[in-house]
Amino acid sequence: MSVTLEKIKEQVLKIGFRMASAGLVTGTWGNISARVPGEGLFVITPSGIPYDVMDKIDLVVVDGKGRVIEGERKPSTELMLHRAIYSAYAHAGAIVHTHSIYASALAVAGKNLPPILEDQVQLVGGAVPVTRYARAGTADLADAAVAALGQGNAVLLANHGLVGLGRTVEEAYQVCQVVEKAAQVYTFAKLIGHVAVIPPGDVAVLRESFLTSYGQQDETIERKV
Numbered sequence: 001m002s003v004t005l006e007k008i009k010e011q012v013l014k015i016g017f018r019m020a021s022a023g024l025v026t027g028t029w030g031n032i033s034a035r036v037p038g039e040g041l042f043v044i045t046p047s048g049i050p051y052d053v054m055d056k057i058d059l060v061v062v063d064g065k066g067r068v069i070e071g072e073r074k075p076s077t078e079l080m081l082h083r084a085i086y087s088a089y090a091h092a093g094a095i096v097h098t099h100s101i102y103a104s105a106l107a108v109a110g111k112n113l114p115p116i117l118e119d120q121v122q123l124v125g126g127a128v129p130v131t132r133y134a135r136a137g138t139a140d141l142a143d144a145a146v147a148a149l150g151q152g153n154a155v156l157l158a159n160h161g162l163v164g165l166g167r168t169v170e171e172a173y174q175v176c177q178v179v180e181k182a183a184q185v186y187t188f189a190k191l192i193g194h195v196a197v198i199p200p201g202d203v204a205v206l207r208e209s210f211l212t213s214y215g216q217q218d219e220t221i222e223r224k225v
């Protein structure tokens with residue numbers, strides 16, 4: 001087994017633990033995957049195993065057709081969703097799917113999340129669209145998510161939850177955290193009164209500067225937990 005694959009599995013486990021600890025999913029719901037660079041494969045979390053007991057051996061490696069290459073566990077029931085996104089979006093290196101409260105509330109209300117906060121537009125690229133309704137675990141849901149995603153990095157699944165994309169598992173998780181926070185702020189702002197959105201020109205500049213010059217541009221920086 002390659003060092004890269006081992007490292008990716010460790011990252012998936014770490015983010016799974018953090019996602020559950022942060023309350024962005026309940027129980028065993030939600031799922032995470034990450035591409036194995038240059039291999040045409042991705043690692044995905046198994047179906048129905050709690051994140052706090054999940055181990056590397058529980059993770060499943062699948063190919064672009066969704067065939068299990070390594071692992072004894074049944075892959076996540078949203079395998080088709082992950083596969084469809086990787087197939088449609090070459091830039092997606094990882095996918096995190098949560099059932100967080102405020103994002104789910106917007107998804108139930110059938111409301112897009114407009115571009116309201118700077119960290120949101122930097123990470124996501126703009127508004128977060130909501131899909132038409134499609135049942136969990138179906139090819140129809142995969143189609144609906146890809147159709148709604150557009151150029152952004154996040155999509156709300158109607159009556160279900162949130163999907164975030166990133167270059168890494170860490171970034172896909174950050175997308176889900178920031179969208180959940182923005183959904184909460186949006187809900188409160190609506191209660192208070194007027195919601196002001198960030199003008200499109202500024203959205204474009206914020207996104208571009210995030211992609212080209214934000215942070216330390218140093219991939220060796222990694223969280224310990």
Ligand SMILES: [Zn+2]
Pocket residue numbers: 029030097098099136160161
């Ligand atoms: Zn789900």
